[in-house]
Amino acid sequence: MNNEVPRTPTKSKAQVAGDAESRIPSPNATESPKYRKRSSSPKQLPVSASEHQSIISHTKKPKNDVLKATNGDNSYMAHCGVEEQGSESSSHMTAFYKENIRILNDLQDVMFQKKARLDTLKDELMENKNELKAVLLKVETYKEEKHVKSQQLKLKINDAKKLRDEHNTKTKFMVKNHELEGQQLRAKSVAEMNRRENEYRQKIEVLRHSRIKQLQEKREKLREEISGLDFQVSNNKSILQDALKECEQKHKLSKEEALRLHQAELDGLIENSRELSAENDSLRTALDSKLKVAFRAKNEDFERLSFSLQELEQKLKALRSENAKIRNDTETFSRGSIESLAKRDDLKKYISASTSELGEIEEILMKEETMRRKLNNELQELRGNIRVFCRLRPRSNQEANQVSNIQIDDFNDDGGTQQMHIRRDSKSHTFTFDKIFGERDSNKDVFDEIGQLIQSSLDGYNVCIFAFGQTGSGKTYTMLNPKDGIIPSTLNHIFLWVDKLKSLGWSYDISGQFIEIYNENLRDLLKGQDGEYEETSDSARLEIRHDAESSTTHLVNATTCKFASQEMISDVLSRASKMRSTAATKANSRSSRSHSVFIIKLRGYNSKSGEHSVGTLNLVDLAGSERINSSQPEAERLRETQNINKSLSCLGDVVHALGAKDAVKRHIPFRNSKLTYLLQYSLIGDSKTLMFVNVSPSLKNLPETLNSLRFAAKVNSTQMMK
Numbered sequence: 001m002n003n004e005v006p007r008t009p010t011k012s013k014a015q016v017a018g019d020a021e022s023r024i025p026s027p028n029a030t031e032s033p034k035y036r037k038r039s040s041s042p043k044q045l046p047v048s049a050s051e052h053q054s055i056i057s058h059t060k061k062p063k064n065d066v067l068k069a070t071n072g073d074n075s076y077m078a079h080c081g082v083e084e085q086g087s088e089s090s091s092h093m094t095a096f097y098k099e100n101i102r103i104l105n106d107l108q109d110v111m112f113q114k115k116a117r118l119d120t121l122k123d124e125l126m127e128n129k130n131e132l133k134a135v136l137l138k139v140e141t142y143k144e145e146k147h148v149k150s151q152q153l154k155l156k157i158n159d160a161k162k163l164r165d166e167h168n169t170k171t172k173f174m175v176k177n178h179e180l181e182g183q184q185l186r187a188k189s190v191a192e193m194n195r196r197e198n199e200y201r202q203k204i205e206v207l208r209h210s211r212i213k214q215l216q217e218k219r220e221k222l223r224e225e226i227s228g229l230d231f232q233v234s235n236n237k238s239i240l241q242d243a244l245k246e247c248e249q250k251h252k253l254s255k256e257e258a259l260r261l262h263q264a265e266l267d268g269l270i271e272n273s274r275e276l277s278a279e280n281d282s283l284r285t286a287l288d289s290k291l292k293v294a295f296r297a298k299n300e301d302f303e304r305l306s307f308s309l310q311e312l313e314q315k316l317k318a319l320r321s322e323n324a325k326i327r328n329d330t331e332t333f334s335r336g337s338i339e340s341l342a343k344r345d346d347l348k349k350y351i352s353a354s355t356s357e358l359g360e361i362e363e364i365l366m367k368e369e370t371m372r373r374k375l376n377n378e379l380q381e382l383r384g385n386i387r388v389f390c391r392l393r394p395r396s397n398q399e400a401n402q403v404s405n406i407q408i409d410d411f412n413d414d415g416g417t418q419q420m421h422i423r424r425d426s427k428s429h430t431f432t433f434d435k436i437f438g439e440r441d442s443n444k445d446v447f448d449e450i451g452q453l454i455q456s457s458l459d460g461y462n463v464c465i466f467a468f469g470q471t472g473s474g475k476t477y478t479m480l481n482p483k484d485g486i487i488p489s490t491l492n493h494i495f496l497w498v499d500k501l502k503s504l505g506w507s508y509d510i511s512g513q514f515i516e517i518y519n520e521n522l523r524d525l526l527k528g529q530d531g532e533y534e535e536t537s538d539s540a541r542l543e544i545r546h547d548a549e550s551s552t553t554h555l556v557n558a559t560t561c562k563f564a565s566q567e568m569i570s571d572v573l574s575r576a577s578k579m580r581s582t583a584a585t586k587a588n589s590r591s592s593r594s595h596s597v598f599i600i601k602l603r604g605y606n607s608k609s610g611e612h613s614v615g616t617l618n619l620v621d622l623a624g625s626e627r628i629n630s631s632q633p634e635a636e637r638l639r640e641t642q643n644i645n646k647s648l649s650c651l652g653d654v655v656h657a658l659g660a661k662d663a664v665k666r667h668i669p670f671r672n673s674k675l676t677y678l679l680q681y682s683l684i685g686d687s688k689t690l691m692f693v694n695v696s697p698s699l700k701n702l703p704e705t706l707n708s709l710r711f712a713a714k715v716n717s718t719q720m721m722k
């Protein structure tokens with residue numbers, strides 16, 4: 001679209017003059033009444049734009065009229081009714097006409113000047129418009145830039161928010177973990193208290209039952225005794241009464257008989273004679289004494305029987321009071337039993353309420369355990385599936401004065417990384433890792449950092465932990481130090497955790513294999529172990545077999561040790577390291593020239609939820625990473641070094657390929673070394689890998705230290721693809 005202002009045609013002064021000449025009629029031409037009218041006020045010059053316009057319109061019509069007059073059209077004059085006047089007035093008219101023509105020409109000049117000015121203004125307007133356009137364009141560009149910058153700012157703000165959320169999630173997770181542990185401890189102590197309370201209650205119950213039984217038995221016995229005695233007493237009483245009655249009867253009868261006889265005799269004697277009276281008296285005295293003796297004897301019998309009766313009555317009384325006491329006791333006991341029964345019912349109710357509460361708590365704990373597993377995995381993934389930790393071993397006494405210039409920065413909480421700077425020949429080398437342990441950090445400090453990774457293997461993920469570095473840099477100390485190395489600490493941690501998880505229904509089957517890879521040959525470090533180890537025949541060669549369907553690896557002919565108790569750990573590890581050192585003496589420090597791989601398989605089953613988990617934890621002490629030493633050109637050493645270099649570079653290649661963006665489509669060279677082939681399924685997918693790069697502080701080891709750090713830094717720059 002053309003936005004230009006239509007331009008007024010401009011003319012040069014000569015053109016304007018020429019035009020005016022051609023347009024303006026001759027001064028001799030007949031004057032039109034209109035021009036005459038104007039002559040009456042010759043000094044009235046147009047000053048405004050409207051007057052200017054009206055002058056132009058006035059001058060246009062006379063132009064045609066004048067032209068007609070110039071061409072000798074007298075009818076025009078006649079038509080106008082103008083009469084011929086004298087030559088004086090004609091010259092006057094000519095002057096006037098000329099004056100008007102001049103004014104008109106001046107006006108036309110003014111008009112053209114104004115037109116020219118208008119054009120200039122139009123040009124300026126155009127220029128301004130263009131400038132405005134350019135300015136608008138610039139404004140647009142600035143706006144776009146501003147938009148882009150605001151988008152970038154938004155992204156940065158989002159990133160910052162994400163980091164803050166991440167931090168919050170981490171904090172929440174830690175807090176939750178602590179709470180979880182607290183709850184578990186609380187639940188455990190409550191369970192323990194309940195168990196003890198139950199035990200005591202059961203014991204009290206048993207004691208109470210046995211005591212009641214004893215008392216009941218005693219009461220029964222006493223009842224029997226009482227009834228026996230009652231029976232005896234009533235029996236004796238009737239016997240005594242019968243005897244007494246008989247005695248009295250007999251006595252009465254004998255008395256009556258004797259009296260009757262005596263009376264008869266007396267009567268006979270009285271009747272017979274007085275002489276017999278003396279005899280009668282003596283006879284009577286004799287009879288009296290006889291009767292008295294008999295009576296006394298009978299009396300004594302009676303008294304004896306009365307006494308025994310009294311005794312029996314007293315005994316009966318005592319037994320009765322004892323019986324009453326026993327009854328009282330029994331009543332007290334039954335009252336106690338009723339109270340105990342009420343208490344038992346209360347306790348039963350309390351126990352059933354506690355059991356249901358415990359069930360709920362268990363359910364919550366199980367859910368929290370599942371949540372913890374998920375969160376732990378998310379946290380590990382946030383930290384990266386491949387992580388690299390550096391560890392600087394402490395200087396020995398001999399190295400004290402010959403140490404490298406190594407400086408370790410503080411841990412950067414924002415980036416989650418740590419840096420170290422090494423000076424060599426006035427050049428500074430900086431390396432960044434996920435964590436750096438200095439000379440003063442202990443194996444415990446190291447284990448505290450990797451505990452959650454070990455947890456992942458219990459949760460059913462595959463985990464690989466490598467120790468990499470030159471000979472003497474502290475790999476074996478980090479991995480296998482008997483007291484607190486990663487391997488013994490890991491096994492102890494596993495046992496502790498398995499014990500904790502028992503209350504949530506989890507049970508674990510823990511088994512281990514320990515092998516060595518020397519010159520690309522596998523060797524069983526648990527071979528020949530006794531006890532609960534699965535033996536393999538001496539001639540059997542170790543073989544690696546993969547099951548692609550279940551993504552698992554099987555080591556054919558390798559001894560598998562089932563860890564049934566924590567006590568087995570030190571025994572198995574000391575035997576394995578003995579086996580390794582036996583080989584070392586044979587093959588000249590072979591331990592530093594071979595890779596050792598400790599494979600722990602953790603199969604978990606939850607009887608309450610039916611969940612299964614299978615995790616493999618590979619703890620690898622890699623062979624020394626130093627380059628070929630020209631001072632040791634023996635063929636055997638060369639072969640060893642070549643094999644080590646090949647397998648280490650293959651490990652680097654595999655990790656690198658796994659970290660590539662197109663890793664899923666890419667060929668991963670697992671088969672290029674026995675080590676990577678063995679660990680194939682523990683390096684892909686959800687697996688987690690941690691590499692320790694162990695370095696020495698010694699100045700003489702500096703070139704190897706830098707090599708190791710470069711290798712590790714390359715691994716650290718990798719982020720595993722899923």
Ligand SMILES: Nc1ncnc2c1ncn2[C@@H]1O[C@H](COP(=O)(O)OP(=O)(O)OP(=O)(O)O)[C@@H](O)[C@H]1O
Nearest residue numbers: 393394470471472473474475476477478591592624
């Ligand atoms: N963090 C540490 N604290 C104390 N001593 C250590 C530490 N790291 C290593 N050492 C000591 O340094 C020496 C060498 O360590 P170590 O044998 O573990 O090295 P290495 O890298 O495994 O060597 P090789 O490859 O020969 O097995 C040992 O005497 C060990 O006790």
